[in-house]
Amino acid sequence: QQQVKQSPQSLIVQKGGISIINCAYENTAFDYFPWYQQFPGKGPALLIAIRPDVSEKKEGRFTISFNKSAKQFSLHIMDSQPGDSATYFCAAPSGAGSYQLTFGKGTKLSVIP
């Protein structure tokens, strides 16, 4: 069973700063790593995803960096805004051929003005 270890558990960043959330996974067979953003009372919303054959993917202020040899990937939020305050989850497929996702425990981001 895939384990996804996410850190930190909570993060406070000043407006305009860079938020960095890290995830580590175990099984190198996996081929898709999405990040989700969740606001209170809402379901998770897909933010950005990466394949392991790509070292970096950028969409607006959000960038995923992928280190295949270290089995780690991270989310960077540039120019963090108060509206980015939410819980962020990394995820990975739970097994070869599986379509279920295993999620990290989440990082609660607070961006203060």
Add this chain to the structure above:
Amino acid sequence: DTGVSQDPRHKITKRGQNVTFRCDPISEHNRLYWYRQTLGQGPEFLTYFQNEAQLEKSRLLSDRFSAERPKGSFSTLEIQRTEQGDSAMYLCASSKTGREQPQHFGDGTRLSIL
């Protein structure tokens, strides 16, 4: 694209009662997933359907839980003889076929057991 719809949004029931939740996926999505999320945790996979066929079930899905997707469209998740530990947010997601097709989540049904 109207998004994934779940009903009800909140359900309060007494321990021992049966509850049923409904999920309407995005119309062109043939995959449908159920997850459970407890406070401070990430979603945990319960089961998924490819059209009407239930293809994967988690060990979390005890025999008190049953899910159906009779016509490959909407799905229901039933919990029989509810227990305190069943209190959670039940999330439904849907996707197109393909490993990298993103799973789109609904806003969930929050179940509270008295």
